[in-house]
Amino acid sequence: xxxxxxxxxxxxxxxxxxxxxxxxxxxxxxxxxxxxxxxxxxxxxxxxxxxxxxxxxxxxxxxxxxxxxxxxxxxxxxxxxxxxxxxxxxxxxxxxxxxxxxxxxxxxxx
Amino acid sequence: xxxxxxxxxxxxxxxxxxxxxxxxxxxxxxxxxxxxxxxxxxxxxxxxxxxxxxxxxxxxxxxxxxxxxxxxxxxxxxxxxxxxxxxxxxxxxxxxxxxxxxxxxxxxxxxxxxxxxxxxxxxxxxxxxxxxxxxxxxxxx
Numbered sequence: 001x002x003x004x005x006x007x008x009x010x011x012x013x014x015x016x017x018x019x020x021x022x023x024x025x026x027x028x029x030x031x032x033x034x035x036x037x038x039x040x041x042x043x044x045x046x047x048x049x050x051x052x053x054x055x056x057x058x059x060x061x062x063x064x065x066x067x068x069x070x071x072x073x074x075x076x077x078x079x080x081x082x083x084x085x086x087x088x089x090x091x092x093x094x095x096x097x098x099x100x101x102x103x104x105x106x107x108x109x110x
Numbered sequence: 111x112x113x114x115x116x117x118x119x120x121x122x123x124x125x126x127x128x129x130x131x132x133x134x135x136x137x138x139x140x141x142x143x144x145x146x147x148x149x150x151x152x153x154x155x156x157x158x159x160x161x162x163x164x165x166x167x168x169x170x171x172x173x174x175x176x177x178x179x180x181x182x183x184x185x186x187x188x189x190x191x192x193x194x195x196x197x198x199x200x201x202x203x204x205x206x207x208x209x210x211x212x213x214x215x216x217x218x219x220x221x222x223x224x225x226x227x228x229x230x231x232x233x234x235x236x237x238x239x240x241x242x243x244x245x246x247x248x249x250x251x
Binding site: 021022023051052053054055056058059062063065066069082083086087090091092095096 | 209
């Protein structure tokens, strides 16, 4: 797993590549928690390069989403594909979160 | 039925990537797509993590993985442990319609196994828990 961030006004775009699995999910969760504790409140998670997410990853996302909700923050997703898109559909995350084709369309709509 | 792969390793996190890689390359040889292989690996991860975290409590134990072809053009992953009896089929499905506030943090793993495989079976044989993940080998895969 590889994570990079860039800031677009008050929105933090987090690009995550590779796999969020039982081994890497804690690292993903800590990374986002750290950004929240630095005062960031609005996130787009770019999943263009994300190939794999297991329930450990869903769990981390849910923990972060709950944390953001209490801080009046938001989390959006972009670029889901293949197995990751399938897992989001199955688990009901498509109705739980706003999901966009790309960062550009997310930024236009937020 | 043809045995394609047999692995036995201590049920510890350090063996996770090795086991998953071996199953992934075995599935690839069966002609399954990259997307389908990732889905299979997600389902296998859920089984392995449950075994690593809960099967053996304070003692050490192994996990055994057998990949084989089955009836009606299927690819079967059989995962065995000798830990405490655990029937994953008996676990209730999570409510996936709840909003962020009410949504339960856990309980998604077994739900994903059910949805990402074509069949998911469990049996107890002596001191063994045997879980079988059945994947259809369809031509378009």
